[in-house]
Amino acid sequence: MPWLPPLTSAEFHELRRLFNEAAGLSFDSSALPVFQQRLASRLPLHDLDNFRDYLRLLEYGPEGGAEMAAVLDLVTAGETYFFRHEEQLQLLSQVILPAVAQANAPRRRITIWSAGCSSGEEAYTAAILIYESGLFNGWNVRVAGTDLSQERIEHARQGCYFQGAFRCTPPAIRDRYFVTSPRPDSLSRQRHSPAIWQIQEEIRRCCQFSVVNLLRMDRPSQLPGLELEALSRRVDVILCRNVLLYLDPKARVRVLSQLYDRLMPGGFLLLGHSESLKMLGTTLDLESLHHDLAFRKPERPRRGGEL
Ligand SMILES: C[S@@+](CC[C@H](N)C(=O)[O-])C[C@H]1O[C@@H](n2cnc3c(N)ncnc32)[C@H](O)[C@@H]1O
Numbered sequence: 670m671p672w673l674p675p676l677t678s679a680e681f682h683e684l685r686r687l688f689n690e691a692a693g694l695s696f697d698s699s700a701l702p703v704f705q706q707r708l709a710s711r712l713p714l715h716d717l718d719n720f721r722d723y724l725r726l727l728e729y730g731p732e733g734g735a736e737m738a739a740v741l742d743l744v745t746a747g748e749t750y751f752f753r754h755e756e757q758l759q760l761l762s763q764v765i766l767p768a769v770a771q772a773n774a775p776r777r778r779i780t781i782w783s784a785g786c787s788s789g790e791e792a793y794t795a796a797i798l799i800y801e802s803g804l805f806n807g808w809n810v811r812v813a814g815t816d817l818s819q820e821r822i823e824h825a826r827q828g829c830y831f832q833g834a835f836r837c838t839p840p841a842i843r844d845r846y847f848v849t850s851p852r853p854d855s856l857s858r859q860r861h862s863p864a865i866w867q868i869q870e871e872i873r874r875c876c877q878f879s880v881v882n883l884l885r886m887d888r889p890s891q892l893p894g895l896e897l898e899a900l901s902r903r904v905d906v907i908l909c910r911n912v913l914l915y916l917d918p919k920a921r922v923r924v925l926s927q928l929y930d931r932l933m934p935g936g937f938l939l940l941g942h943s944e945s946l947k948m949l950g951t952t953l954d955l956e957s958l959h960h961d962l963a964f965r966k967p968e969r970p971r972r973g974g975e976l
Pocket residue numbers: 692693694745746747748749750753784785786787788791815816817818821881882883884909910911912915941
């Protein structure tokens with residue numbers, strides 16, 4: 670790679686501002702060397718040899734939007750795996766799914782949304798839990814997975830995973846819902862990994878994946894393939910785990926209010942362990958369940974609408 674002048678502190682602050690504007694992301698000063706290292710690979714693609722010009726391209730260039738999408742892939746953390754946070758998933762299968770099965774029995778439809786699903790493990794886990802529960806046979810089962818990253822959404826659509834993604838998955842579940850398959854070309858970077866597991870067709874069919882920037886849900890052009898408006902007040906359970914912690918407080922509140930609008934009255938919201946609504950100071954009308962690991966939208970708004 671050609672030598673580049675180091676990313677200056679002023680350029681770093683400008684990048685932070687742009688990433689915050691684009692997706693609500695918040696980075697502390699320790700991210701400077703990470704930006705420097707990861708963005709260095711982008712400059713030669715545009716025949717640029719310094720970060721100042723790259724910033725101009727991001728902000729004003731004709732390819733700025735596409736470049737911003739590509740660079741957000743590089744600076745966001747996509748860490749995820751199947752059956753992450755086991756105790757919260759127990760709450761989902763033992764308390765939440767039975768409650769939805771009871772409430773939705775007349776219409777026989779369940780909708781779960783994994784918002785910030787990365788490469789799809791969380792959405793597929795939810796679909797597997799729906800099947801495992803045996804409560805929804807013959808129902809219209811819909812699991813939506815959305816993420817900022819085009820590359821992760823492509824991965825989710827392919828539904829192919831290496832062994833590491835199953836580190837918390839009981840082997841019997843993996844063997845029941847996945848089949849070993851030849852490695853697709855797009856995953857050939859990980860040449861030395863021995864086995865690839867592909868999600869079974871029956872589970873994949875009820876899961877739909879789309880690129881969605883949670884901060885820009887009010888812009889319909891950002892939602893190809895998924896009509897989030899059609900989900901308005903229709904989602905029974907939203908999983909938005911380990912996403913808000915990367916956003917600044919204003920963006921968190923904005924995203925939460927969008928998620929809240931799409932939740933059914935009586936619907937459930939699951940956040941990551943470190944993400945508590947109390948910490949966010951939100952005024953959303955949500956009831957906390959089981960140590961703040963799950964929240965419920967009341968059937969009818971309560972007076973005052975405060976936590
Ligand atoms: C650490 S992963 C969490 C994956 C999964 N929810 C889990 O808990 O295992 C965080 C994901 O949030 C996504 N993300 C961050 N900001 C976002 C935004 N503004 N809109 C949509 N997705 C976002 C990132 O692209 C990344 O894939």
